[in-house]
Amino acid sequence: MTNPLDTAIAQFESAAQRLNLDPGLRQVLATCKRELATSFPVQMDDGSIKVFTGYRVQHNLARGPAKGGIRYHPSVSLDEMRALAMWMTWKSAVVNIPYGGAKGGVIVDPKSLSQTELENLTRRYATEISIIIGDNQDIPAPDMGTDERVMAWIMDTISMHRGYTVVGAVTGKPVSVGGTLGRKEATGRGILYLIQELAGDHGISLDGATVAIQGFGNVGGVAATLLAGEGARIVGLSDTSGCLYNGKGLDVQTLWRRKREGASLSDLGGGDCLDGAELLSLQVDFLVPAALEGQITAQTARHMRAKFVIEGANGPTTPEGDAVLAEKGVVVLPDILANAGGVIVSYFEWVQDLQFFFWEEDQVRERLQRVITRAYREVCARAQKENVSLREAALLLAVSRVEEATRVRGIYP
């Protein structure tokens, strides 16, 4: 499997080259500023003690406090955290919100833990990284394998250490403890707004357009239900159990409800069960990879028949896969823009927390649409001006903003 850090560095170097960045600043932006690795014990339900390893990596803080999710997954590694932290820096910059990038994670399969073990692990991990996170320093959020319950435990742990409630210490919390309305669905909703823009620009009607989505979790599940609500035909969905296909369109509402109750797609009817890998080669208008990194390689890209790829996941396409897609004329909406809805609404949540003043859900949606659509327009304009792909344009825009902030602040001391 491709190392996501190699992908992130290759993407950055290509943008740096085109921007003709100063070699020193180039080195600064290619490196993560701060990396915390920790091994810590957790008491399991049977009384035994198990040691887990986790990380928190901050890439660049020139534009504001660090921001990025926390992932619980067996494949978490330091290089993966570095790549994801770097992508968070570019993501915040491309949508122009005042954050730097970070990412954290623990090497664990959260499904293998009981509720008590998960809480113990979370509270201990939060304590270990508490020396570098906080409402003005670095604000975590959910990612794969974590959810609002985990965020509530982290917020509570930081608050216990400080001796008072720090609602702004994490985002993606339950609404009852300072979360914002509209956060859970934000990434999927951002994808909907962007697909609406793309479809409009290319003269495609979303009503009846075909869609396939890899990953039926927080991002993929919400995107699927919102797109189906706009009349799109979701013909393929996949999760770790396999791919469900129905050319006439899947009953997404029912599947999503059952999935949230704990079912796997392969157990649910309503379509043909295919091998998970087949999802990527379905003939569709819009393909949304919303699972893991490194899914679209040169090999998978050769078999793909989608017209548009909207990267719901972070880093789903390798540079080699990207080159094949470009050759085939597939339009790729890059991750740092496509899945930015989550960090945009996380930013709204943080702003509300700092002000102790909460917004209505329609205000959240309206502002999300405004911010993500503006970023899309800026990326399209840059792509046209420089005759580059949307990914290159998004990176040029993001890297130049971060480079400017780093340069204007100067090198301390």
Ligand code: NAD
């Ligand atoms: P999640 O854990 O809620 O869902 C992940 C889904 O992917 C699950 O349905 C899982 O079964 C499926 N999956 C895992 N491996 C797969 C494989 N090999 N093939 C097919 N399906 C597979 O996670 P999520 O929050 O939806 O995140 C998904 C991706 O989106 C990640 O790359 C994450 O970094 C990115 N992302 C998430 C958010 C957010 O707000 N949650 C924001 C931006 C980006």
